[in-house]
Amino acid sequence: MNINKYRNLGIKLTPQRLAVLDYLEGKKSHPSAEDIYQAVKKQFPTISIATVYNILETLKQNELIQELRTGPYKKRFDPNTSWHHHLLCTGCNRVEDVAIKKIPEIAAGEGQGFEISKVHVEFYGLCQKCRLKKNQEVKR
Amino acid sequence: MNINKYRNLGIKLTPQRLAVLDYLEGKKSHPSAEDIYQAVKKQFPTISIATVYNILETLKQNELIQELRTGPYKKRFDPNTSWHHHLLCTGCNRVEDVAIKKIPEIAAGEGQGFEISKVHVEFYGLCQKCRLKKNQEVKR
DNA sequence: TTGGATGCAAAAGATTTGCACTCCC
DNA sequence: GGGAGTGCAAATCTTTTGCATCCAA
Numbered sequence: 001m002n003i004n005k006y007r008n009l010g011i012k013l014t015p016q017r018l019a020v021l022d023y024l025e026g027k028k029s030h031p032s033a034e035d036i037y038q039a040v041k042k043q044f045p046t047i048s049i050a051t052v053y054n055i056l057e058t059l060k061q062n063e064l065i066q067e068l069r070t071g072p073y074k075k076r077f078d079p080n081t082s083w084h085h086h087l088l089c090t091g092c093n094r095v096e097d098v099a100i101k102k103i104p105e106i107a108a109g110e111g112q113g114f115e116i117s118k119v120h121v122e123f124y125g126l127c128q129k130c131r132l133k134k135n136q137e138v139k140r
Numbered sequence: 141m142n143i144n145k146y147r148n149l150g151i152k153l154t155p156q157r158l159a160v161l162d163y164l165e166g167k168k169s170h171p172s173a174e175d176i177y178q179a180v181k182k183q184f185p186t187i188s189i190a191t192v193y194n195i196l197e198t199l200k201q202n203e204l205i206q207e208l209r210t211g212p213y214k215k216r217f218d219p220n221t222s223w224h225h226h227l228l229c230t231g232c233n234r235v236e237d238v239a240i241k242k243i244p245e246i247a248a249g250e251g252q253g254f255e256i257s258k259v260h261v262e263f264y265g266l267c268q269k270c271r272l273k274k275n276q277e278v279k280r
Numbered sequence: 281t282t283g284g285a286t287g288c289a290a291a292a293g294a295t296t297t298g299c300a301c302t303c304c305c
Numbered sequence: 306g307g308g309a310g311t312g313c314a315a316a317t318c319t320t321t322t323g324c325a326t327c328c329a330a
Contacts, residue, residue, distance in 0.1 A: 012304060014310060033294080048312045053295065055310090069209065074294060085244075087254045096254075099247040104225075104261045107239040113268030114227045114236070120262045121244045128253030152329060154285060173319080188287045193320065195285090214319060 011062055019043050020055045024065060024079040030095040032074045068095065085121040091130025098123060151202055159183050160195045164205060164219040170235040172214045208235065225261040231270025238263060 006013055006021055019040045024031070031039075037052045056077055059065045068076040068086070076095060087096040100121055126134065146153055146161055159180045164171070171179075177192045196217055199205045208216040208226070216235060227236040240261055266274065 125256040
């Protein structure tokens with residue numbers, strides 16, 4: 001972990017925040033608040049889940065992470081704030097990053113006065129693992 | 141309401157189910173379970189929210205409605221089960237249907253073994269109403 | 281008649297809130 | 306030193322579950 005890297009983010013640096021930032025750094029697994037809480041608790045046994053939510057909210061406000069509202073029933077957080085999209089497995093709820101060929105556009109006359117700031121594409125399907133599992137069930 | 145229309149849906153028809161179907165018929169507002177509950181309660185004061193959830197789950201299983209997991213914190217239901225996408229207002233959480241120019245595709249070599257069954261595009265932005273409101277706040 | 285549907289209440293899960301205490305800038 | 310951040314507990318909100326009763330087919 002490198003504190004200096006986080007110096008100029010515009011947020012007050014606390015040990016808890018550093019721990020969350022450090023945990024998320026480069027993570028590709030789109031962890032939930034609970035996942036993050038469990039991980040950070042190893043370093044800070046007294047940290048509370050409310051603090052984790054506070055921190056995640058702050059990081060989101062400062063565009064250091066993205067919040068995904070996809071998949072079943074909880075928020076998930078993504079340290080990759082660059083423009084990207086997701087593959088969602090309907091079998092195991094895995095979320096994977098994915099690149100697309102071309103940014104989708106709204107059809108002519110359909111914008112309804114919206115000022116679009118972000119486009120997010122979700123591909124729903126079955127991951128390889130779940131597909132194999134399903135095939136085995138069918139054969140059985 | 142036309143009971144006959146619903147005759148061959150493959151589900152047992154109860155008055156509560158008919159009321160929910162009837163309420164959703166043609167709705168473009170993507171109501172939540174609570175919205176539906178409040179509306180149907182006018183006709184069936186004794187209906188319970190659990191029953192509403194049961195019914196919505198059944199309708200979803202039978203592909204009579206779609207469930208959206210988008211926007212802030214609750215499920216929303218859409219009687220339009222055809223292929224479409226959404227505009228999401230980050231100001232007021234309004235959800236509007238929208239058509240797109242071209243179905244997005246995954247970039248070469250990015251599929252990761254997923255078998256894609258559905259693509260959903262979310263356009264985040266501010267609706268006209270919220271944009272005006274924001275402008276007024278800035279000027280003030 | 282009978283299995284699935286309903287209604288109620290309680291439980292569960294995720295997130296938020298209020299508030300006193302702490303500590304980073 | 307002061308204001309923002311933290312920890313704790315309780316509250317809230319949405320959804321699910323268990324179970325006795327009911328009713329559509």
